[in-house]
Amino acid sequence: MSVHAPQACPAFLDGAVCIMTTPASSCYQEQLLDDEDVGLSSDSEGCELAARVDQALQSRGYMYLRRVAVSVDKGIVVLRGCVPSYYLKLLAQETAMRIPGVRGLANELNVT
16 A cells, blocks of 8 residues: 555554455455444535546546546545556546545555
8 A cells, every 4th residue: 555645644444444445356345344444424525526526537548447436534535446457557646636625535446
């Protein structure tokens, strides 16, 4: 896992606020988390940020980016899922980092 943030963000999954998912690939289905595991709450700011990142990934036009799961915790965006190339992994990362409100990013996408 790589975390790209302007400042250190310890334990970024403590109290995760929102997870946006689109239909998951078979590779990603093993990584799905239960609500209990991540301590989900209904923080609308985190959900709005996740929705904006998800929409930006959808608008790129790549089928595989539409399947990326986006979660947000305290402004840190976490991308999970599978993509077929390193290019798409980096494209997803760069797309997410350009969204206003993103303080950092953990790119957990697997290249298969």
